[in-house]
Amino acid sequence: xxxxxxxxLRLPTPGCYADPDRSGxxxxxxxxxxxxxxxxxxxKLAPAASRHDLYMALSYAVRxxxxxxxxxxxxxLSATPTRVVAYLSAEFLIGPQLSNNLxxxxxxxxxxxxLRRFGIADLEEILDVEEEPGLGxxxxxxxxxxxxxxxxxxxxxxxxxxxRYEFGIFDQLIRDGWQVEITDKWLxxxxxxxxxxxxxxxxxxxxxxxxxxxxxxxxxxxxxIPDEHAIGVPHDVPVLGYRVNTCDRLRLWRADATESxxxxxxxxxxxxxxxxxxxxxxxxSKVLYPNDGTDEGRRxxxxxxxxxxxxxxxxxxxxxxxxxxxxxxxxxxWAVQLNDTHPSIAVAxxxxxxxxxxxxxxEQAWDIxxxxxxxxxxxxxxxxxxxxxxxxxxxxxxxxxxxxxEINRRFLQQVRLRYxxxxxxxxxxxxxxxxxxxxxRMAHLATVASHHVNGVAALHSQLVTSDLFxxxxxxxxxxxxxxxxGVTPRRWVALxxxxxxxxxxxxxxxxxxxxxxxxxxxxxxxxxxAFLERWGATKLSVKRHLTHYIHSHTGVLVDPASMFDVQVxxxxxxxxxxxxxxxxxxxxxxxxxxxxxxxxxxxxxFGGKAAPGYYMAKLIIRFxxxxxxxxxxxxxxxxxxxxxxxxxxxxxxxxxxxPAADLSEQISTAGKEASxxxxxxxxxxxxxxxxxxxxxxxxxxxxxxxxxFFLFGRTTEEIATLHAEGYRxxxxxxxxxxxxxxxxxxxxxxxSNGDGDLFRPLLQNLTGQDPFFVLADFADYLRAQxxxxxxxxxxxxxNRMSLLNTARxxxxxxxxxxxxxxxxxxxxxxxxVTITCELD
Numbered sequence: 001x002x003x004x005x006x007x008x009l010r011l012p013t014p015g016c017y018a019d020p021d022r023s024g025x026x027x028x029x030x031x032x033x034x035x036x037x038x039x040x041x042x043x044k045l046a047p048a049a050s051r052h053d054l055y056m057a058l059s060y061a062v063r064x065x066x067x068x069x070x071x072x073x074x075x076x077l078s079a080t081p082t083r084v085v086a087y088l089s090a091e092f093l094i095g096p097q098l099s100n101n102l103x104x105x106x107x108x109x110x111x112x113x114x115l116r117r118f119g120i121a122d123l124e125e126i127l128d129v130e131e132e133p134g135l136g137x138x139x140x141x142x143x144x145x146x147x148x149x150x151x152x153x154x155x156x157x158x159x160x161x162x163x164r165y166e167f168g169i170f171d172q173l174i175r176d177g178w179q180v181e182i183t184d185k186w187l188x189x190x191x192x193x194x195x196x197x198x199x200x201x202x203x204x205x206x207x208x209x210x211x212x213x214x215x216x217x218x219x220x221x222x223x224x225i226p227d228e229h230a231i232g233v234p235h236d237v238p239v240l241g242y243r244v245n246t247c248d249r250l251r252l253w254r255a256d257a258t259e260s261x262x263x264x265x266x267x268x269x270x271x272x273x274x275x276x277x278x279x280x281x282x283x284x285s286k287v288l289y290p291n292d293g294t295d296e297g298r299r300x301x302x303x304x305x306x307x308x309x310x311x312x313x314x315x316x317x318x319x320x321x322x323x324x325x326x327x328x329x330x331x332x333x334w335a336v337q338l339n340d341t342h343p344s345i346a347v348a349x350x351x352x353x354x355x356x357x358x359x360x361x362x363e364q365a366w367d368i369x370x371x372x373x374x375x376x377x378x379x380x381x382x383x384x385x386x387x388x389x390x391x392x393x394x395x396x397x398x399x400x401x402x403x404x405x406e407i408n409r410r411f412l413q414q415v416r417l418r419y420x421x422x423x424x425x426x427x428x429x430x431x432x433x434x435x436x437x438x439x440x441r442m443a444h445l446a447t448v449a450s451h452h453v454n455g456v457a458a459l460h461s462q463l464v465t466s467d468l469f470x471x472x473x474x475x476x477x478x479x480x481x482x483x484x485x486g487v488t489p490r491r492w493v494a495l496x497x498x499x500x501x502x503x504x505x506x507x508x509x510x511x512x513x514x515x516x517x518x519x520x521x522x523x524x525x526x527x528x529x530a531f532l533e534r535w536g537a538t539k540l541s542v543k544r545h546l547t548h549y550i551h552s553h554t555g556v557l558v559d560p561a562s563m564f565d566v567q568v569x570x571x572x573x574x575x576x577x578x579x580x581x582x583x584x585x586x587x588x589x590x591x592x593x594x595x596x597x598x599x600x601x602x603x604x605x606f607g608g609k610a611a612p613g614y615y616m617a618k619l620i621i622r623f624x625x626x627x628x629x630x631x632x633x634x635x636x637x638x639x640x641x642x643x644x645x646x647x648x649x650x651x652x653x654x655x656x657x658x659p660a661a662d663l664s665e666q667i668s669t670a671g672k673e674a675s676x677x678x679x680x681x682x683x684x685x686x687x688x689x690x691x692x693x694x695x696x697x698x699x700x701x702x703x704x705x706x707x708x709f710f711l712f713g714r715t716t717e718e719i720a721t722l723h724a725e726g727y728r729x730x731x732x733x734x735x736x737x738x739x740x741x742x743x744x745x746x747x748x749x750x751x752s753n754g755d756g757d758l759f760r761p762l763l764q765n766l767t768g769q770d771p772f773f774v775l776a777d778f779a780d781y782l783r784a785q786x787x788x789x790x791x792x793x794x795x796x797x798x799n800r801m802s803l804l805n806t807a808r809x810x811x812x813x814x815x816x817x818x819x820x821x822x823x824x825x826x827x828x829x830x831x832x833v834t835i836t837c838e839l840d
Contacts, residue, residue: 022064025105027113033061034114046118052189054118055098055129058111059192062101066238069247073833077157078323081333083828085151085158085821088312088346089339090305091141091288092148092162092250094237095491095651096130097193100149103495104240132650134168134186134288135252137609138570139677140378142651143456143814144339146488146677147821150814152241152248153490153514155830156822161312163304164194164235164252165288172609172648177625179610179618194235194252200318202232202311203258206303210399215359222356224399230281231256232311242490242514245833253311255284293613295392302345302388302396309346313353327358331371335826338450340378341386344442347373347407347449348400356399362406374825375446375453376483377464378674381574387439390432404440408432411448418475429471447472447479452825456485457675457696459716483821484699485675486814489516492681497659499538500685504806507531516684517810522803532799539662539686539802546660550605550644556632558603558642563792566687567665568607568649568657571617574672577606578620578762579774580665581627583781584643585742585751588631591640600792603642607649607657619762621645626751626759654678659685662802663788666691667781669772671716673697680812686802688791690784692777696812704808708801710791712784713777722776729770736779743767 022033037060038044044053077084102108112123120126136142144160151158168184205226215221232253239248258281283300284307292298316334320327338344347369354365379385394401408431419425427434431444447453447469455461461482465473473480494501494513504512508521525531543560550558567580584604590596606624610617628643646653664682666673666689673695683689683700691697692713701709714722733739743763745751752758766774791798810816822828 023068025065025107025110027110030061030107030110031114031117033064034058037061049118051126051129054115054120055126056190056192058115058126059098062098062105063192063238065105066101066240066247068835069240069245069833070238070249072245072835073157073247076831076833081323081325082157082831083333083335083826085156085826085828086312086316086334086336087144087147087158087160087339088309088336088343089141089144089160089162090342091136092144092160093136093141093651094133094145094250096127096132098130099127099495100491101240103490104242106243131186131189132652133191134165134184135162137169137288140340143485143677146486146814147818148239148248148250149488149490150818152239152246153244154815154818155241155244155246155832156818156828157831158248160239160250161308162250162252163285163308164254165285167287169288169609170612174625174645174647177622177629179621181612193237197234197236200234200315202314204230204232204307204310206396208398210402221359222399222402224352224356229258230284230307231258232307234315245835251315253285253308255282255307257281299392299396302392305342306345306349306397309343310349313346313350317353327354327360328364328368330368334372335828336373337826338373338375338446340376341442341446344375344446345400347445348403351403352399370449370451373450375450377443377453377455380460380463380468380672380674386442387433388442390438390440393440404431404445407448415475425471451479452481453479454481454483454825455674456483457699458482458484459698460674460695463671463716481824483817484696485677486812486817487677487680488814489513489684492658493684496655497542497685499541500659503534503538514815516813516815519807519810522807526800526803529796532796532803535803536795536799543660546656549656550646554644554646556642556644558644559601559639562601562603562642563662564605564660565602565663565665566605566657566661568605568646568654569678571608571610571620573616574772575668576772576774578623579667579777579781581624582742582774582778583785584627584631585745586738586782587641588637589738589741589745591636596640598789598793599640600789601640603644605644605646605657607646607653609649616762616765619759623751623759623762630751658682661685661687663687664689666697668692668694670694670714670719672772680809683805684809684812686806688801688805690788699811703811704805708804710784710787712780714773719773722773727770727773727776729775730767732775733767736775738782739775739778
C-alpha cells in the first residue's frame with residue numbers, strides 16, 4: 001500500500017489532520033477504504049467477507065469521511081467559542097445511519113460502485129444488513145433525531161445528550177394475533193458509528209445523605225455524600241449536515257460501575273457479590289423505558305434520568321473549564337433544551353453543581369440556570385407529566401429534594417405577592433404536590449426554571465396555556481410560545497422515496513432538499529394531465545415495493561393498485577386505532593351485504609407497538625389481527641378489502657411505508673395529540689389525510705387547503721362540552737347507522753374464532769365509558785370515508801390533491817422548526833466550518 005503524508009486541514013482556526021486516503025469521495029476512495037477496513041479493522045480478506053463484513057467495512061469507510069468534519073468542528077469551536085445547543089432527550093430514534101450518511105456526503109453512487117467491485121450488485125443488500133439503533137420508541141425520539149440533523153444541516157453547533165441503551169424497548173413479534181416482546185439486541189454485532197471516550201467519563205451519585213458546613217469564608221454550604229456511584233462513559237455518534245462541513249454529535253452515556261469486580265468477595269466464595277456493583281450500575285443503561293409499574297421500575301427510571309442529565313451537565317461545565325471560561329458565562333455558551341419532562345431533573349442538578357461544586361451564591365446560580373434552560377412540553381395527558389413520590393425521590397436524590405424545596409419556597413413567595421391569600425393558586429402551581437401521596441411535579445419544576453416553555457403545534461400550545469398551565473401562563477405570559485414540530489425532508493423524502501425525489505428534482509430543481517418551500521413550484525403542474533399521470537405512476541411504483549415487503553413478511557398478498565390506507569404509530573387508545581378497526585368492520589359488512597357500490601378497493605395497513613404493560617393497547621393489536629384474519633380469508637373480500645398489521649414498526653419500516661401511503665389516518669381524539677410528526681411525513685410523500693382537528697393536523701389542513709384534507713370528528717371544545725354534560729356512549733349506539741351491527745359482530749366472536757369473551761373488555765370500554773369518544777365520532781368518520789371513496793374514484797382529482805399536499809408541506813420541515821428555536825429561544829447562530837486541504 002502506498003504511504004501518504006497527511007494533509008493539514010487549513011481551518012479558520014488551528015487545524016486537525018486528515019489522511020487523503022480517508023477523505024476522498026470517489027468510488028476508488030470508498031473501495032480503498034473498504035479494503036483497508038476489511039483487512040486491518042475486521043481481519044478479513046475480501047473473498048471471505050460476508051455481507052455483514054461488507055456493511056461494517058463500508059460504514060467504517062464512511063465514518064472516516066465524517067471524522068474530518070467532526071474534528072474540524074471541535075477545533076473551530078475551541079478557537080472561536082459560540083453558543084452550542086445542548087438537546088437533552090431520553091430518546092433519539094435516529095434510524096439506520098449508513099444510508100443517511102451516504103446521502104449527506106453525496107456518495108451513494110460511489111458506494112454502490114465500490115460494492116459492485118466486491119460482487120454486490122445492489123446497494124440495498126448491504127443497507128438491509130444494518131440493525132436499527134434501539135435508542136428510542138416513538139415520535140419524541142424521532143423528533144429529536146430530525147432536530148439534530150436539521151441543526152447540523154443549518155450549521156448550528158449542537159450536542160444531543162442521551163443514554164446508550166444496550167437494549168431497545170423491544171422487538172415486536174405477532175403470535176396468534178398477540179404482540180410478543182423479545183429483547184432488542186441491536187448492539188450484538190457491533191455498531192460502527194460510535195466513538196467511545198472513556199477518558200471523558202463522569203461520576204454520578206445516588207442516595208446517601210447531606211451535611212452542612214461553613215467554607216473558608218464562613219459561608220453556609222452543603223455537601224452531598226452519596227452511598228452509591230456510577231460512571232458515565234460517553235459514546236459519540238457524528239451527526240453530519242446535508243452537503244455541509246458541520247458535523248454535530250450525539251453524545252450517549254453508558255453506565256459502568258466504579259469497581260467492576262470485588263476480588264475479596266470472589267475469594268471468599270461470594271461470586272455474585274463479586275460482580276453485584278457492576279450489574280447494578282450497568283443496569284442504568286441496559287434498557288429504554290423500564291416498566292414503571294413496580295417500585296423498582298420507577299426507581300430505575302428516575303436513576304436513568306438523573307444519570308444522563310448529571311453526566312451531560314458535568315460535560316458542559318468541563319468544556320468551559322478546559323477552555324478557561326468562567327462558570328458565570330455558562331448561558332453564553334450553552335443553550336440547554338429539555339425534550340419533555342424526562343430531563344427536568346436538570347434544573348436541580350445544575351443548581352447543585354453551581355452551588356456545591358462551584359460555590360456560587362443562590363441568586364447567581366439561579367440566574368445562570370434560568371438563562372440557559374428551556375423546556376418543550378409534548379403532552380397534555382396527565383399520566384405523561386411525570387411525578388415522583390417524595391419518599392422515592394428523597395431516598396435517591398436527597399440533595400436535589402432539598403434544592404427543589406428551596407426553589408419552590410422562593411417561587412411560592414412570588415406567587416403570594418401576586419395572589420395574596422389565594423391558597424388554591426398556590427396548590428395548583430406548587431412544585432410539590434401535597435394532594436394525596438406527596439410528589440415532585442417535574443413539569444412544574446421545568447416550567448418554573450425555564451426562560452421559555454413551548455408547545456409543539458398551535459393547538460397544543462394554546463391548550464398548554466389554557467388547560468394545562470393556565471396559572472403559570474398568567475404569571476409569565478411571555479414565557480410561553482409555540483414551535484410547531486417538523487421532520488427532515490432529507491431522510492423522509494430524499495432518502496426514503498428516491499422515485500418521488502427524482503420527479504421533484506426534475507420538476508423544480510434540487511434546491512427543495514434544503515428549502516422545502518421550493519416545492520410550491522409544483523403547483524404549476526396541478527392542472528397538467530401528463531404530469532399528474534406521472535405523479536400517480538410514481539406512487540404506484542413505490543407501492544409495488546411495499547407490496548413485496550408485505551408478502552414476504554406477513555404472507556398477505558395485496559394489490560398495489562388498491563388504496564393504501566395507513567395508520568402506523570404507537571398503539572394507544574387516544575390514537576384510536578380501534579376506531580379505524582371498527583370502520584374496517586363496517587366496510588366488511590357492506591361488502592358482505594351487497595352494499596359495496598362506490599367503495600374503493602383498500603389495503604388497510606396498521607403498524608405500531610404497545611407498551612408491554614398496557615393491556616388495552618395490546619388487546620387492540622389482537623383485535624386488528626383478528627379482523628385481518630377474518631377479512632383476508634374471506635373470498636368475498638378479494639379485490640376489495642385487505643387488512644395488514646406490519647410487525648415491529650420502526651424507522652427502517654417507516655421508510656418503506658410513508659412513501660407508499662395513499663391515505664394517512666390521523667384520527668386521534670381532538671385535544672389529545674400534541675402534534676404528531678407521522679402526519680407530516682405522509683403529507684410530504686403525497687398521502688391525503690383523513691383526520692380530526694388535533695395536533696398539527698390543524699396546521700396541515702391550513703397549509704394544504706381544506707379541499708385536500710378529509711376532516712371529521714368533534715372539536716376540542718365540542719369534546720369538552722360533551723364530557724361536561726355527561727357523556728353516555730351507550731345511548732348513542734342505536735342512533736348511529738351500522739354501529740349496532742358492527743358491535744354485535746364483535747360481541748358474537750366473529751373476529752375471534754367464536755370466542756365472545758376475548759374482546760369483551762374492549763367492547764365494555766367503548767360502550768361503557770368510551771374515554772376517547774370513539775363512538776361519538778364514528779358516524780362522522782364513516783361520512784369522511786365516503787368522501788375518500790368518491791375522491792379515489794376520480795384519479796386525476798386524487799393525483800392533483802396528492803401533488804398539492806406535497807407542494808404545500810414546506811412549513812413542516814424541521815429546518816423551519818430549528819430556525820424558530822434558534823432565533824426565538826436559543827439565540828444560537830450559524831457557525832460554518834470551512835475546510836481547505838493543501839499538501840504540506
